[in-house]
Amino acid sequence: MCYANSELHYRRMLLICRPVEGPNRMQAWQRTIYLRDLLRELIVRDFKVRYQRSLLGIGWSWLKPLAQLVVFLFLFGTVLPLDIPYYASFLFAGVLAWSWFGNAAAAAATSITANPELVRRPGFPVRLLPVLVVMNEAIHFVLALPILLAVVAWEVGAPAATLAVLPLVMIVQFVFTLSIAYGVAAAHVRFRDTQDAVGIILMVAFYLTPVFYEPTKLHAGYALINRFNPMAVVINAYRDVLIARQWPDFAGLFAVLLLSGLLMAVCMWFFNRQSAGFVEEL
Amino acid sequence: MSAIVVRDLGKRFRKLDRGRPSTLKGLFLSGHRGGKSEYFWGLRHISFGIAHGRAVGVVGRNGAGKSTLLRMIGGVIRPDEGAVEIGGRIGALLEIGAGLTDDLSGTENIYVMGVVAGMLRDEVEARFNDIVAFSELGDFIDRPVRTYSTGMKMRLAFSVAVHVEPEILLIDEVLVVGDQAFQAKCMERVKAIRDAGCTIFLVSHDPSQIRELCDDVLFLKEGRVVAYGPTEETMALFESSMVEESVDTAVLSLPQTARSLEHNVNRYGSREAEIGAVELRSVEGKPIKAIRGGEGLMVLFHYRSEQTIDPVVALVAIYAPDHSCCVEINTLYAGLALHSGPEEQMLSVSFDRLDLAEGAYFVTVGLFSGDWHQCYDYHAEVYPFAVIGDRIDKGYLRPPVRWSTKRLSGAPALSLEHRGAD
Numbered sequence: 001m002c003y004a005n006s007e008l009h010y011r012r013m014l015l016i017c018r019p020v021e022g023p024n025r026m027q028a029w030q031r032t033i034y035l036r037d038l039l040r041e042l043i044v045r046d047f048k049v050r051y052q053r054s055l056l057g058i059g060w061s062w063l064k065p066l067a068q069l070v071v072f073l074f075l076f077g078t079v080l081p082l083d084i085p086y087y088a089s090f091l092f093a094g095v096l097a098w099s100w101f102g103n104a105a106a107a108a109a110t111s112i113t114a115n116p117e118l119v120r121r122p123g124f125p126v127r128l129l130p131v132l133v134v135m136n137e138a139i140h141f142v143l144a145l146p147i148l149l150a151v152v153a154w155e156v157g158a159p160a161a162t163l164a165v166l167p168l169v170m171i172v173q174f175v176f177t178l179s180i181a182y183g184v185a186a187a188h189v190r191f192r193d194t195q196d197a198v199g200i201i202l203m204v205a206f207y208l209t210p211v212f213y214e215p216t217k218l219h220a221g222y223a224l225i226n227r228f229n230p231m232a233v234v235i236n237a238y239r240d241v242l243i244a245r246q247w248p249d250f251a252g253l254f255a256v257l258l259l260s261g262l263l264m265a266v267c268m269w270f271f272n273r274q275s276a277g278f279v280e281e282l
Numbered sequence: 283m284s285a286i287v288v289r290d291l292g293k294r295f296r297k298l299d300r301g302r303p304s305t306l307k308g309l310f311l312s313g314h315r316g317g318k319s320e321y322f323w324g325l326r327h328i329s330f331g332i333a334h335g336r337a338v339g340v341v342g343r344n345g346a347g348k349s350t351l352l353r354m355i356g357g358v359i360r361p362d363e364g365a366v367e368i369g370g371r372i373g374a375l376l377e378i379g380a381g382l383t384d385d386l387s388g389t390e391n392i393y394v395m396g397v398v399a400g401m402l403r404d405e406v407e408a409r410f411n412d413i414v415a416f417s418e419l420g421d422f423i424d425r426p427v428r429t430y431s432t433g434m435k436m437r438l439a440f441s442v443a444v445h446v447e448p449e450i451l452l453i454d455e456v457l458v459v460g461d462q463a464f465q466a467k468c469m470e471r472v473k474a475i476r477d478a479g480c481t482i483f484l485v486s487h488d489p490s491q492i493r494e495l496c497d498d499v500l501f502l503k504e505g506r507v508v509a510y511g512p513t514e515e516t517m518a519l520f521e522s523s524m525v526e527e528s529v530d531t532a533v534l535s536l537p538q539t540a541r542s543l544e545h546n547v548n549r550y551g552s553r554e555a556e557i558g559a560v561e562l563r564s565v566e567g568k569p570i571k572a573i574r575g576g577e578g579l580m581v582l583f584h585y586r587s588e589q590t591i592d593p594v595v596a597l598v599a600i601y602a603p604d605h606s607c608c609v610e611i612n613t614l615y616a617g618l619a620l621h622s623g624p625e626e627q628m629l630s631v632s633f634d635r636l637d638l639a640e641g642a643y644f645v646t647v648g649l650f651s652g653d654w655h656q657c658y659d660y661h662a663e664v665y666p667f668a669v670i671g672d673r674i675d676k677g678y679l680r681p682p683v684r685w686s687t688k689r690l691s692g693a694p695a696l697s698l699e700h701r702g703a704d
Contacts, residue, residue, distance in 0.1 A: 030402075037403040045394045049385045117380035122356025122372050122452060123400055193305040276360035279353060280295070 035125065042132050047139065061140040062147065065095050072212045084214050086243050089152045093238045094211035096144055101177050101231055102202050104137040108181035109188040109195040116282040126275050127268075130181040138174060152242050160245035169237045172253050176230050176260040183267035186274040189281050210235060230256045284331045285369050285450050285481035286355060291328040292363030293350055294321040324350050325505040326363070332498075334369070334449075337482035339492035339513070341520050342502035348485045349454060351502070352376075355483060356452050370481065373400060373448025375472075378439045384428040388419055388438055391427055395442045409445045416471070417441035418464075437464060444471045451475060453484040469494070489517060521574060524670060548662045555587035555594060555622040555649050555658035560665050562645060565632060572668035575680045576637050579667065582630035583647050585622060585659070592621035593652035598631050601663045602678055603641045609633075614652070622649070622658075637681040640671035 051058050072091050076082045084090050111129040118124050149159065188194035209231045215222035226232045233256050237248035297320040325347040332338050340348045353359040355366055356374055381395050392413055396406035406413075414423050417437045427435060453472070472495065476482050486492050492499060492513065499516035501508040501523075508523070509516050543549045564570045565578035573579055581598050599610035611631065613620050620629070644663035650656065671680060 034397075034400075034402055038397050041394045041397040041403065045383055045386065045390070048390065049383060052385060117377060118398065120353070120358055120377065121381070121398065122353070122358055122374045122376075124398065187306075191304065191306040191309060193307055197306055279358050 068095050086155045089155045097235045098211045100137045100141040104134045104177050107133045108184040111185045112189050130185045134178045162241045173234045179260045179264035182271045186271040285334045286332040287367040290364035292326040295324045335479045337496045338498045339496035340485045340500045346502040347505040370449030372450045373446040374452040375443050376454045388423040399446045413441045450481045551657040551659040557659045558584035575671040578634045580632045586626040587622040590623040594620050594622045595650045597648040599646040601644045638669045
């Protein structure tokens, strides 16, 4: 008995099959554990692949910010002195925070397109891929943090109680970076030159962010940069906590968090809309 | 409760990506006109249900929508119409080997792939030894995967994939991994998973695999369900439709047009008597271009001559793709008295069954004088037909076979010692 007529069979089937009962996913708790395991394995994988076969190993993660640090230190500490107190610490905090953001935003572009085998896998949470990229860069930030603290300790002195809110600043940066990462990742699947556009935008953004200079020192009008640039708020918060040893601009951080939430909602919406077509576009 | 319920599922695809910019540059240059894309339905009005523990195979030509359906059930592609309901944890055997990381060791890869495949890390850990044992990689497991051969990589990937213990297993054309022995092992493993109560949804081009594994078969054609039912009946329907459609299917690669007759190239003879139209038909008399192995074939041709010639002998032969003659028969040995005259005559011969191997065959026909001394007309390997079969084995014949074994207890042991000629 072949059901040669699918309409007929459909009716038969409706009699046989009641709607699937109960939640078809794992229990929420188990799902959380699973996502944690998955993220951990992927982070470890990326980390090992990146450093396992290299001579310097993890040293590479320090080399790029260190090189940047040396260049800027020479340029704006000696050649064109900017007269910023504790310039090495100031610069290091800026460069490290920016590296996390910039590298993650750039890597987010290919986070979907570079992992077709994961995207095509039934049940794989594609939403995890931008998180993975931001986490990978966060790890480099964390690994470099001891050096930053050492530089600060040497230049400024022993850390103050304000250091306690450092994790808070990091969380704000994480959320902001992630919201950008979602937008970039989804856009790149649809428009394959997003990567190039992001590169240019990041380059411009780097100079519009007080990574190696202090805008208010030049002209009061430039304070706008500090005020309306989320990364400026974040970087200044790091400096407040580490160098000035004062409480950061909580209102500003909260505003960034709020903005990130909003941006995240929009980018997630875009990401979800695009993700329906990821498999077809890859 | 069903494992998979698919209701009126539909998925459409863009015909051409023209008019839809794929770069930001293109988007700005096109001024956001966003040219209208044309769509076609790759799959539509698909409805079926699979009960828990059933194994369902999906068959259909290339482009029938099998893989799209599988991916929609897996939740990887979102449907444009209808819905899929899944009642259980999904595992998948797709693109085996795609997720391997070359720079990591086999051990590290097992953890990454196991978790990616849907296991918790603890679960991978618990099954680690089984996975390694199944992969037969031994000490290689601690070496980087980049040093593995392709077969070893496949074995590793497959071993992880079959240890997920899903409730619903999606399989897409992957049961051809490694050597014969490992393939058999994989098949056994999938069967064991099935027998343990897992629901299986299998896309395959290999009818023998479907017959071996599946309870039911879903037959798709051009994005619609043609039939959904028990394996034997549905496969028979599918295969007969493949034969009917053979002109525009995979058999297309076989030569299908009659070769044009050229004198002294593939046509010989004095033409005192001439062979006209030659037709190939099924035993039921339907014109065909292909048969399935084991089916019959009727060869039918017309002939006439200006003068009456009596007697004449007609010959029909079937040639294999390599020009070997598979069979040649004639009316003389059959004891058939034939003559030719101005009035056109028709002669037909029916091969009740042709147990030939898959391939492109040609029919030869000839007309000779009663004493074979004169050839009037001879069309050498002109009329094509295809034989469709399951497997490409060796040889020309595919007769129905039956293996059997018997243990000969108590019988004298075979003497294996070599006896020299002395």
